[in-house]
Amino acid sequence: MIPRQTRTLGLLALAPTLALLLAGCSRHTALTVQADLVAFLDPASKQATVTYTGGSPTIDLPPNSAEPQAGTLVDLQKLGVPSNALQSISGLDLDLAATVQPDSAISAGSTTLYVADATATNVFQSRYAVGTVSIPPLPASRASPVVGSFQLDAQQHPAALTLVQGGSFRLGIQLQGTSPSGGQAKIDITKLLVSVSLPPGWGLP
């Protein structure tokens, strides 16, 4: 007997269910789940003005995500990854697109992706850093694009992969650079695309 809820969900989600059935019912079909987390962010986390200090400033994306018990919580099951597929996840990709308009120029910049467990009190600890990409200098008082593609290297960060395979984790991106003075920066995040891929045959014994 199928629980009523399961039957209902199955009927209403016919199209994506068929897609998953096809992905999980052949041994050569791989599945990728992509979720743009911007669609789930509240407006204050997508567009914000944050304060940074002079010297070696850092700007957290999404803003305020380093607060205790906060962060960008990702629940892969609620994004469509079946529970029986979590252990098959071999990696995680993240594409960032944003604009940053600092009061003073920030040079020699980089962005770093952090992946932490769901209960982490501060996502931006060095032990959670899993990838860094360089970004061009950000001139003062002008909105500049910040883009970056991160790939979780399972060989280098097996603990982070384990977190992802758990299905629920937090992530954050920190922009770092040098600046002669502090100020405020306007942030507008346009893409925060998380991708997890499942190898062919993941749904079959």
Added chain:
Amino acid sequence: MVQWRVRLPERHPPKVQDSTVRPLPRPLTPCRRPGGSALLTGATIVLLLLSFGSIAAAQDARSLGMGGVTVAGPGAATVNPAFAAIPGRGRTSLTLPLGVLSAVTRDYWDPSSQGFDALSTLDQASNLGMYLLDPAVSPDHVTIGIDARGLSVTFQGGATLRLAAPATFTTRLDLPIGGQIGPVNLAVRPFTTFHASFAPGPDTKRIFGSGSPSASGTLTADAEAGVAVDIGTAFPLPVSAAALGGARVFAGIRGSALAGLAKASVDLQGRAQAEQDSSGAYTGKVLYSLQGTYGWGGIPVGTIGYGAQVALGLAASIPSGAGTVTAGVAVRHLGIMVWNLDQTQVRSDQSSSSSTDLGLVRQVEVARHVDLDANLALAIPQGDLGVPGMGVVLAADGNVDLSGGFATHAGAEVRFGPFAVRGGAGYDGGLRLGVGVGLQAGPIGLDVALTSHRSLFTDHQAYGIAASLDFGL
């Protein structure tokens, strides 16, 4: 009353209240989950119905070799009762279930094998009357995307899937047992029908395109089994052949009394919508509604369905200098069927669900699945073309199923003594192509066809081999 709740996996920590990300409840159901055995049972039943119907409803290899066309004439009296009055040779064909061979030659049936493929299995199971050389294969890569536009699904490699297109599937099995008694055709005809259709809403179609935060659709399906008693007759109309240039006109009528032994019926409409707040961000809730009925009838609930159907046909046989032209038009399945269904009404949304047993509900079906047929053929007898032993048949047909569906075919057959070569094309839920050969040895013939059809739910054009034994009457 059942409340809808999204259940977090137990190993997950409590959801953090001030999280800035509010993911959607899991909108997708994986292949193997709790309840999978019931789903598997349902899928197996559907596959069996498809398989059963595919053999029975399959056109024979002669027809498939001619692109699926039904040749107008006495061999097509089941399509047009007036054809029974046209003098000539009837045919009884037995289509060999070559598709069964794939169970031993191909491994896509076996879930434990590396080659297992559910789409290939569905394609072959729905065409057991032929051995598919290249059944549709599942995509190499499925990408499910969730963004501000909603949910989207894209495919790479393998067959191009058409999951958001309206889909209708109908199979009929009729096994008439009887014969001619004077001017009357009398037969007892066990029958089964299976009809299913899915009509996605425009938002569902966008899931396979630009993306959509909602999905809707209507699913209807019914299966029936019963026994019919057919009484028919066909006769030439009293029209002067001389006045019609030598043409003879025939009429035919077939009445059927139906006893319905079993019926299952489902009719559901549903819609789901990802809730968004005033800023457009997903709130993490899915709003949905589902309503409809399902029911059972016939012997399983201690009742018998009953009804009557009529088929009417007109045909003409027109001699010409090149041969004989046979044409006909017919309407079939005109009638009424009454069932007493043990019906249940279901209503459900995100806040409540209810299921109401409606008890036995009389369902009167008037003129469901009515078919309109037109057939045309030109037969040039062997020897008339000046080549010893050579004869030609050119044929075309069209069918409109008033409940949804259209098919048309055209084909040719050239005979050289006992040998025949054929070819044709048509549209039958997609492009249909066919070439074939035949060999007649006395009253028994063997027909083989290389045929091509559109695979279910895809744009894939599959090729297969079909064979039939032909018994001349």
